[in-house]
Amino acid sequence: MRIGVIGAAGKIGQMRVATILAEPKAELAAVMDMTMEKARAQAHGAPAFTDLGSFLAVPMDAVVISTPAHVREPLCLAAFERGLHVLSEKPLHHTVEGSRRILAAAKAGKRHLGAGFNMRYYPAFAYVKDVMESGKIGEIDHIRVYGGHEGLPKFAFDWEYKSEISGGGALWDVGIHMTDMARHLLGEITEVYGVATEKVWKVPGSEDNAMAIFKSPSGVPAIYQATWTDWKGYKSAVEVYGSHGMVRGAYAPMENMLITMEKPGGATTTVRKRYLDIQIREKLRSWKTTALASFQRELAEFIALTDGGTGLRIADGHAALRAVEVAAAVTESARTGLPVKLENLGAMVP
Numbered sequence: 463m464r465i466g467v468i469g470a471a472g473k474i475g476q477m478r479v480a481t482i483l484a485e486p487k488a489e490l491a492a493v494m495d496m497t498m499e500k501a502r503a504q505a506h507g508a509p510a511f512t513d514l515g516s517f518l519a520v521p522m523d524a525v526v527i528s529t530p531a532h533v534r535e536p537l538c539l540a541a542f543e544r545g546l547h548v549l550s551e552k553p554l555h556h557t558v559e560g561s562r563r564i565l566a567a568a569k570a571g572k573r574h575l576g577a578g579f580n581m582r583y584y585p586a587f588a589y590v591k592d593v594m595e596s597g598k599i600g601e602i603d604h605i606r607v608y609g610g611h612e613g614l615p616k617f618a619f620d621w622e623y624k625s626e627i628s629g630g631g632a633l634w635d636v637g638i639h640m641t642d643m644a645r646h647l648l649g650e651i652t653e654v655y656g657v658a659t660e661k662v663w664k665v666p667g668s669e670d671n672a673m674a675i676f677k678s679p680s681g682v683p684a685i686y687q688a689t690w691t692d693w694k695g696y697k698s699a700v701e702v703y704g705s706h707g708m709v710r711g712a713y714a715p716m717e718n719m720l721i722t723m724e725k726p727g728g729a730t731t732t733v734r735k736r737y738l739d740i741q742i743r744e745k746l747r748s749w750k751t752t753a754l755a756s757f758q759r760e761l762a763e764f765i766a767l768t769d770g771g772t773g774l775r776i777a778d779g780h781a782a783l784r785a786v787e788v789a790a791a792v793t794e795s796a797r798t799g800l801p802v803k804l805e806n807l808g809a810m811v812p
C-alpha cells in the first residue's frame with residue numbers, strides 16, 4: 463500500500479512515518495506539512511509538499527492524517543474525493559457535525575476510515591479484551607474505564623485544550639481513548655449520562671473532569687472518568703467485572719490483574735502481569751517505544767482492513783464518530799441533567 467502522511471513533521475506524524483517505513487506491506491508515497499523545511503525533514507526520499515493538491519496528485523492508496531483535529535475535515539474530504547482510504551488521528555474532528563461529514567464522505571467514496579485509537583493495541587488493554595472474549599470471567603456485569611493526566615501543563619498548543627478548536631477538555635483529549643475503549647469492550651454505546659466540572663483550570667467549555675455512565679444496547683453499563691486533575695500523572699485503566707471474576711488493565715506502568723473463580727464468591731485464582739520488558743524499555747528509552755509498537759500494529763490492521771480482512775481490532779469510522787458523539791453527549795447530559803440516547807451504529811461498512 464502506498465501511503466502519504468499529512469502532518470508528517472508532528473510529534474505523532476513522525477512516528478506514523480516511522481511505522482510506514484518499517485511495514486513490509488507499505489511504502490511512503492509522500493509527506494506534507496505546513497513548511498517545506500518541516501516536510502522535507504520527514505520525507506526519507508519520498509516527495510515533500512506543503513500544498514494539498516500537489517500532495518494528492520502523487521499516486522497513492524491511502525493517507526494518514528496526523529494534524530490537529532480542527533483542520534482535519536477538508537483534508538479528509540479531499541482524500542476521499544481522490545479515492546483514498548484514510549487513517550485519522552483522534553479525535554476525528556472537534557465537532558460532531560464535522561465528524562459526521564467526514565464519515566459521510568468515506569461512505570460516499572466507499573473508502574475505509576480508520577481511527578487512531580492505538581491504545582486498543584497496548585498489551586494490557588488487548589489482554590482485557592482477550593479475557594472478555596474467552597469467557598473466563600463469565601457473564602459481563604459492568605466495566606470501569608479511566609483516563610487522566612495533570613491537565614494544562616501537558617499542553618504545548620492552544621488546539622490541545624481550548625474548546626473552540628479542541629472540542630472540549632479531558633473528554634476530548636486523554637479521555638477520548640477510554641471512551642473508545644469502553645465502546646470497544648461493550649460493543650456499542652447507546653446511552654450516556656454524565657456530569658462535568660471546570661473548577662480547576664477554568665478554561666471555558668473545557669471540562670477538567672467528566673464522570674459518566676455509558677450503556678451498551680444490552681444494558682451493560684460502564685462507569686467512566688476523564689480527568690485533567692490526576693496529579694499522579696498520565697494514567698489509563700480498564701476493569702471488567704463478570705459473574706466469575708474480573709480483569710484489570712492499566713498503563714502507565716503497563717500491567718494486568720485477572721481474578722477468576724468457579725462460581726460467584728468461590729475460591730479465587732489471581733494472575734498478575736507486569737510487562738517488565740516494556741517498563742525497562744520505557745525507562746531506558748521513552749514511552750514513545752510503546753506508542754510506536756501500537757502504531758505499527760494499527761498500521762498492519764489498517765492495511766488488512768482495506769484488504770477485506772476480518773476479525774480485526776482496529777477502530778473504524780463508526781468508532782471514530784461514536785467517540786466524538788459520546789464526548790458531546792456527556793457535556794449535553796451534564797447541561798440538561800438528562801441521559802442522551804444514541805443509535806446503534808455497529809461496524810462500519812464502507
Ligand SMILES: NC(=O)c1ccc[n+]([C@@H]2O[C@H](COP(=O)([O-])OP(=O)(O)OC[C@H]3O[C@@H](n4cnc5c(N)ncnc54)[C@H](O)[C@@H]3O)[C@@H](O)[C@H]2O)c1
Nearest residue numbers: 469471472473474475495496528529530531533551552578
Ligand atoms: N494516538 C495517540 O496516542 C496520540 C497522542 C498524541 C496526539 N495525538 C493526536 O495526533 C494529532 C497530532 O498531534 P501531535 O501531538 O503530533 O501534534 P503536533 O503539533 O506535534 O503535529 C501536528 C503537525 O501537523 C501539521 N499541520 C497542522 N495543520 C496542517 C495542515 N493543514 N496541513 C498539513 N500539516 C498540518 C503541523 O505543522 C505539525 O507538524 C492530534 O489529532 C492529536 O490529538 C494522538
